[in-house]
Amino acid sequence: MSTQISGRATRKSTVVVDEALSSALGGFKLDLGRSYTAQVHDVLQTAIVRGKLLPKTALSEATISSLIEVSRTPVREALAQLADEQLVLIYRQAGTIVAPVRLSLLEEGRFVRSTLECANHVQLMQTITTEQLIEFGQIIQRQRDAVSNGQLDQYSELDELMHKRLFEFAGREHVWVMLEPFKRQFDRVRWLLLGVSGHAERSLQEHEQILAQMAARDVAGLGATVASHINHITQHLAALREQAPAAYFVD
Numbered sequence: 001m002s003t004q005i006s007g008r009a010t011r012k013s014t015v016v017v018d019e020a021l022s023s024a025l026g027g028f029k030l031d032l033g034r035s036y037t038a039q040v041h042d043v044l045q046t047a048i049v050r051g052k053l054l055p056k057t058a059l060s061e062a063t064i065s066s067l068i069e070v071s072r073t074p075v076r077e078a079l080a081q082l083a084d085e086q087l088v089l090i091y092r093q094a095g096t097i098v099a100p101v102r103l104s105l106l107e108e109g110r111f112v113r114s115t116l117e118c119a120n121h122v123q124l125m126q127t128i129t130t131e132q133l134i135e136f137g138q139i140i141q142r143q144r145d146a147v148s149n150g151q152l153d154q155y156s157e158l159d160e161l162m163h164k165r166l167f168e169f170a171g172r173e174h175v176w177v178m179l180e181p182f183k184r185q186f187d188r189v190r191w192l193l194l195g196v197s198g199h200a201e202r203s204l205q206e207h208e209q210i211l212a213q214m215a216a217r218d219v220a221g222l223g224a225t226v227a228s229h230i231n232h233i234t235q236h237l238a239a240l241r242e243q244a245p246a247a248y249f250v251d
Helices: 002-025 036-049 061-068 072-084 103-125 130-148 152-169 173-182 184-193 199-215 219-235 237-243
Strands: 088-091 095-098
Touching (some): 002 061, 036 061, 036 184, 061 072, 072 088, 103 152, 103 199, 152 173, 152 184, 152 199, 184 237, 199 219, 219 237
């Protein structure tokens, strides 16, 4: 009897893992003209950052390979890259799982992003062109539409685009690329925050304020708003830890 129960539990566990991966990888289409490793990496990274694959979810090379119809080699290479980014944990004898959010890395990301964005945006304010301000405003209008329509995934993508463009406006596109690895844990928590009532609306209001202060050349106001905008994530951390699964965060 115990053997039968154990067997059923094992089969049930396998089904749950497969369902999680199937859901996260649903709709993926392999581009034969691009690196398979890069594509597997990108789709898994997105799923982890957006919370579609929760911490401690098992990531079977064989299952992923089957779901997206590639060999296990690019899957193994992609998982190794994700391990370097602290997004998965690889146990040589036991397999690979999604890593929890490490608070120390979250703090690093907050610090680096707050420091660089404050400096970039204040300096950009002195040189930003009318055309760039118009584009900035257009992105914010698209964010308004996304919030009004309840399209929070779209809002988050536009949020990312806005911050990226502000670095590109200043001629610092490589700084944004450099920031990417530092902000992975930050981005995971930012996606969690989308589930907090009123967060997207508050974030949008701050974007509107940043645009207005940049257009008005309000140095002191802009610096304070950008710092508050980035650092706001820490104010919700305690509540998020209570709401999220126990395995989501580690000190």
